Amino acid sequence: MSVDFQSMHARQPNAPAVVLLSGGLDSATVLAIAKKLGYAPYALSFRYGQRHSSELDAAVRVARSIGAVRHEIIDLDLRRFVGGSALTDDAYAVPTSPGPQDEIPITYVPARNTIMLSVALGWAEALGGLDIFFGANAVDYSGYPDCRPDYVKSFEATANLATKVGVESHEESTRFRVHAPIIKMSKAEIIKTGIELGVDFSQTVSCYQANSEGLACGQCESCRLRREGFKSAGISDPTHYAK
Template identity: 60%
Template sequence: MTEQTLNTEKRAVILLSGGLDSATVVAMARAEGYSCYTMSFDYGQRHRSELEAAARVARDLGVIEHKVIGLNLDGIGGSALTDSSIDVPETLGEGIPVTYVPARNTVFLSLALGWAEVLQARDIFIGVNAVDYSGYPDCRPEFVEAFEVMANLATKAGVEGNGFRIQAPLQNLSKGQIVEAGTKLGVDYSLTVSCYQADAQGRACGKCDSCRLRAQGFAEAGIADPTRYF
């Protein structure tokens, strides 16, 4: 690829979990003219069927390259998503729930940053949301802004003036607004998996926080929910 092509192609690295939010973000980036490179993580999560969902979404939305990175966050534990001895809560609780995975978005964005620098991409997209979400600290606007500052301090590209932008286009949208936006952009939500304890076929429990928020979004948008339940 020539230097001129690298300078004119608008590339983005997008964190793609396989869920509703991240699939919407891929469609948004594509609609803005980005060449999309998606990254997922096999981090020891109990809902590993989301990885198959991410691959389906990447194919359906025509990304340039989809990469899966293996991590061992289950070696750290401390979350119901990575420690099978901790139950996924099925009722609303107080404070930050046990489904919070310590440092997850910090680690994920750091690896996306590394790939973006290799690809000479200047934009990294993440589907965090601060309206309809579970209260995770690494989904807040303050976190996204602070990571962008760090990204431009910590990289060769940033130091040389070719800085990065961390884009979180869903940050201030309700789940219903996200479903509406993705539907208009042609996202096939039947390909996605959001449930924290989805089975091997990607069927949802219908009881966890993520299932509740997903169902709420389709109801608010007035759009048929394609989620399969076990």
């Protein structure tokens, strides 16, 4: 599967779009897609209490490299809600092997995408934009409930119910859209798309527990999916590993 750039072009040239940017492989590709489609991308990242800041350092590099109009990093400390995720509570260890397929993994952060998309919605409305992009993926993903197509559709409906623009608009062309362009793509397909768009994946950090230098552990689920993606794509893995 690939992105249909012909049918997904921006509503108008350089229309503002907010792009959630974690600093990882997926979100970097989504930022490049938004740029390719003709949007003026405004990158949005969060310091939410994740285990390391290396991914935010990566987000800064990626936003600059791809050409975001502006990049904001919002402080939102989810560690204050103790429990629930290995990414925000040190009492839980980051798993190094896949868990049962019918269980949501401990790396799921409660309501994270909903919180981040809500902030993105506020910024988009303030910018006079109608488009939000984020890197949800329902193929090579860890079973997160807020990465499913039904969730994306639901949040888009909420966006149009909860905003001045949504309430006042009577035409589909002037309503909010939430874009998840890689949601049905495999990790290999995402990587190939990113390469075609000139994404430098050596700048990205996907590891759940990268060290202060951005070196990946090579053992967590995110590292495994990333490594297998490059292998399936037939592309040399540019990831910087600690070991």
